Amino acid sequence: MLPAAGRRRPALRPALRPARLILIGFVLVIVAGTVLLTLPTSSADGRGTGLVAALFTATSATCVTGLSVVDTAEHWSGFGQVVILVLIQVGGLGVMSLATIFGLLIARRVRLQTQMAAQRESKSTVFGDGRRVILGVIGTTVVIEAVVAAILAVRFATGYGESTGRAAYLGVFHAVSAFNNAGFALFSDNLVGFVGDPWIIVPVSAALILGGLGFPVLFELAREMRRAGLRLRGVGRAARLRLSLHTRMTLVTYAALAVVGVVALTATEWTNPATLGHLGLSDKLLAGMFSGVSPRTAGFNSVDVGSMKSSSLLVTDVLMFIGGGSAGTAGGIKVTTFAILGYVILSEIRGEPSVHAMRRRIGPDVQRQAITVALLGVGAVVAATLALMYLTDYTLDTVLIETVSAFATVGLSTGITPDLPGAAQLFLVGLMLLGRLGPITLGSALALREKARRFERPEERPIVG
Numbered sequence: 001m002l003p004a005a006g007r008r009r010p011a012l013r014p015a016l017r018p019a020r021l022i023l024i025g026f027v028l029v030i031v032a033g034t035v036l037l038t039l040p041t042s043s044a045d046g047r048g049t050g051l052v053a054a055l056f057t058a059t060s061a062t063c064v065t066g067l068s069v070v071d072t073a074e075h076w077s078g079f080g081q082v083v084i085l086v087l088i089q090v091g092g093l094g095v096m097s098l099a100t101i102f103g104l105l106i107a108r109r110v111r112l113q114t115q116m117a118a119q120r121e122s123k124s125t126v127f128g129d130g131r132r133v134i135l136g137v138i139g140t141t142v143v144i145e146a147v148v149a150a151i152l153a154v155r156f157a158t159g160y161g162e163s164t165g166r167a168a169y170l171g172v173f174h175a176v177s178a179f180n181n182a183g184f185a186l187f188s189d190n191l192v193g194f195v196g197d198p199w200i201i202v203p204v205s206a207a208l209i210l211g212g213l214g215f216p217v218l219f220e221l222a223r224e225m226r227r228a229g230l231r232l233r234g235v236g237r238a239a240r241l242r243l244s245l246h247t248r249m250t251l252v253t254y255a256a257l258a259v260v261g262v263v264a265l266t267a268t269e270w271t272n273p274a275t276l277g278h279l280g281l282s283d284k285l286l287a288g289m290f291s292g293v294s295p296r297t298a299g300f301n302s303v304d305v306g307s308m309k310s311s312s313l314l315v316t317d318v319l320m321f322i323g324g325g326s327a328g329t330a331g332g333i334k335v336t337t338f339a340i341l342g343y344v345i346l347s348e349i350r351g352e353p354s355v356h357a358m359r360r361r362i363g364p365d366v367q368r369q370a371i372t373v374a375l376l377g378v379g380a381v382v383a384a385t386l387a388l389m390y391l392t393d394y395t396l397d398t399v400l401i402e403t404v405s406a407f408a409t410v411g412l413s414t415g416i417t418p419d420l421p422g423a424a425q426l427f428l429v430g431l432m433l434l435g436r437l438g439p440i441t442l443g444s445a446l447a448l449r450e451k452a453r454r455f456e457r458p459e460e461r462p463i464v465g
Contacts, residue, residue, distance in 0.1 A: 033054075044074065044077045056068075067402075084184060085177075093141060149171040153167045156171060212324030213324065220247045253335040253339040380434055402414070
């Protein structure tokens with residue numbers, strides 16, 4: 001029955017909102033992880049871990065960040081490291097995605113409410129394809145992680161004398177951490193000890209790039225390559241891939257920012273004896289490449305971040321804040337948001353009435369969303385930076401990279417995280433959760449009700465600039 005004319009439509013029940021389900025799911029996983037990490041069996045010394053440290057680690061793992069207040073390799077036992085690994089995988093795949101796949105396996109059906117939540121988390125654009133999308137997410141994740149884990153395991157076994165079991169464990173842990181852009185490593189110096197080893201650095205880089213591009217981009221590329229059959233059409237002409245605006249914008253912007261990051265960080269750190277200066281030419285190039293790619297948003301480091309120059313830290317801050325692709329394991333405001341803002345500015349400078357990008361028009365609603373995400377991200381980082389500077393005596397450079405890293409779920413740090421007071425660490429916990437879920441998702445999840453505007457005010461133009 002249709003509602004009577006003039007009768008107010010009831011607002012959606014908050015419990016049915018997919019955004020709220022996602023938020024609740026993440027919080028429940030973090031709580032469960034915190035409880036497990038506080039157990040004596042999770043710590044190497046068997047004494048247990050404090051609540052704040054366990055909460056921080058569980059949040060960092062679930063939000064695939066990588067910041068840590070304790071040494072992952074030394075503090076946690078095998079059980080604790082496995083808990084962190086599971087939290088990374090759950091956080092990377094998404095709580096609602098796992099809920100959907102479990103429903104498929106157990107009940108052979110999925111509740112519409114849960115399916116909608118999973119689709120929202122994976123940014124699916126076609127209603128009703130939730131099952132196929134989530135199965136694709138699981139399959140893609142397993143295949144990529146398995147390939148990277150195998151390469152790393154062989155290298156750890158043959159190049160570093162690790163036993164077969166230990167090498168396999170190291171391979172799996174770092175493959176999962178890399179593809180999910182988590183940045184957790186089972187070495188006290190992260191990957192600094194492998195700075196010149198391409199058999200470690202290159203597979204990790206490939207995994208974090210694939211995870212950072214986002215599942216929609218990976219799915220579309222796979223679909224178009226299957227459709228083209230990877231065959232040549234005609235003499236010397238390859239089959240053309242018909243890619244959407246989102247995929248083209250993601251690939252172009254991601255590649256451009258990667259080049260800028262690699263060149264800028266390699267150039268600024270080239271003569272720094274504490275980072276690249278003491279390395280040979282090939283090792284410098286490899287370390288520079290990894291330093292430019294990792295902030296997008298993996299959090300691994302093969303050089304000492306705390307020894308970087310201030311200019312390098314600023315470049316790293318920018319790369320971390322922009323982040324990677326949408327609907328993937330990367331954080332930040334996303335490269336598509338950054339690209340849309342660039343096209344908005346370009347159109348305004350040209351005096352054009354609408355915004356066009358790559359032969360397509362971008363609607364006003366998308367423009368508003370990009371501006372909202374960017375400004376909320378800036379606001380969150382600024383507020384957290386001010387809070388940490390009030391609570392600590394660290395400089396702006398040091399604090400800013402910490403807050404941007406938390407918001408963008410990167411995990412890079414100058415090493416101050418364990419020394420922060422408890423209140424500052426809790427600020428970072430909230431910032432990591434906000435950065436993982438996204439400002440708009442979190443804001444809609446916390447909203448009391450949805451309102452539809454039933455009338456418009458008279459238009460008036462204020463002075464801008």
